[in-house]
Amino acid sequence: MTIGLNHYLIVSLLVFLLGLYCVLTRRNAIGILMGVELVLNSANINYLAFAHFGSANYDGQIFAIFVIMLAAAEAAIGLAIVLGIYQTFDTIDVEATETLRG
Amino acid sequence: MSEFSLAPLLFYLIAAITVVSAGGVAFSRSIVYSAFSLMGTLLGAAGLYVMLAADFVAVIQVLIYVGGILVLTLFAVMLTHRIADVRISNRSVGGLPALLIIAFVGLVMGRAVLGANWHVADISNPPVPTTYAIGNGFLTDYVLPFELASVVLLAALIGAVVLSRKELR
Numbered sequence: 001m002t003i004g005l006n007h008y009l010i011v012s013l014l015v016f017l018l019g020l021y022c023v024l025t026r027r028n029a030i031g032i033l034m035g036v037e038l039v040l041n042s043a044n045i046n047y048l049a050f051a052h053f054g055s056a057n058y059d060g061q062i063f064a065i066f067v068i069m070l071a072a073a074e075a076a077i078g079l080a081i082v083l084g085i086y087q088t089f090d091t092i093d094v095e096a097t098e099t100l101r102g
Numbered sequence: 103m104s105e106f107s108l109a110p111l112l113f114y115l116i117a118a119i120t121v122v123s124a125g126g127v128a129f130s131r132s133i134v135y136s137a138f139s140l141m142g143t144l145l146g147a148a149g150l151y152v153m154l155a156a157d158f159v160a161v162i163q164v165l166i167y168v169g170g171i172l173v174l175t176l177f178a179v180m181l182t183h184r185i186a187d188v189r190i191s192n193r194s195v196g197g198l199p200a201l202l203i204i205a206f207v208g209l210v211m212g213r214a215v216l217g218a219n220w221h222v223a224d225i226s227n228p229p230v231p232t233t234y235a236i237g238n239g240f241l242t243d244y245v246l247p248f249e250l251a252s253v254v255l256l257a258a259l260i261g262a263v264v265l266s267r268k269e270l271r
Binding site: 001002003004005006007008009010011013014015016017018019020021022024025028030031033034035037038041044045048049051052053054055056057058059061062064065066068069070071072073074075076077079080081082083084086091092 | 109110113117120121124125127128133136137140143144147150151153154155156158159162163166167170171174175177178179181182184197200201203204207208211212215216220221222223232235236239240243244247251254255257258259261262265266
């Protein structure tokens with residue numbers, strides 16, 4: 001059976017669901033960021049699968065490079081924030097940062 | 103006897119590595135195990151990119167995602183890891199509601215993915231080197247997002263330095 005577009009879309013769907021599960025259930029702030037990285041990777045697999053199977057140019061690959069670049073910027077800022085939280089609260093449990101809740 | 107092709111087997115192997123590692127990220131108890139499983143996921147994704155004839159993006163994935171972002175994440179994990187955290191329950195929303203949400207979203211998206219009549223082009227993209235075409239695209243069609251991406255990276259760099267600076271009291 002030749003590997004078609006649907007196979008790659010199913011793989012990226014599974015990675016997306018697992019990343020979503022990470023974002024929903026993790027209490028560790030870095031765990032949540034890892035879930036976001038999984039979601040971004042699933043979007044990249046989608047971009048490249050459609051670029052390979054559905055078009056004759058390389059626009060999808062250019063956008064995949066943009067996604068990787070934005071993920072790097074977001075990871076840097078997110079982890080700087082996490083380290084700031086660790087210095088303030090002495091933990092990175094996101095349930096400890098509910099100081100604004102009434 | 104049907105001819106045996108190696109390509110589907112390779113795809114299933116790389117896809118299994120990717121999905122099982124993503125499962126390791128999601129379901130691991132320890133955050134360190136999750137970080138190393140994320141490495142498996144990113145390398146599996148790079149293998150999938152190679153199979154999709156995206157050689158430049160695969161190399162960029164390994165260099166930047168694995169070599170940059172993952173190393174940064176590991177640094178942050180090691181700087182904030184506490185041994186006592188391993189026994190604390192890691193659930194924020196709760197396991198069962200999250201699984202219900204995941205199942206619902208998965209069903210909706212799976213139905214959309216498998217039921218849609220995707221327009222698959224008749225042109226088969228042979229695995230040619232893509233670096234030249236991507237570089238051309240960055241400087242002709244996509245020059246504006248390219249420049250804006252440089253500004254975003256500069257802002258992220260300055261922001262990260264400002265955020266991690268110690269306050270002088």
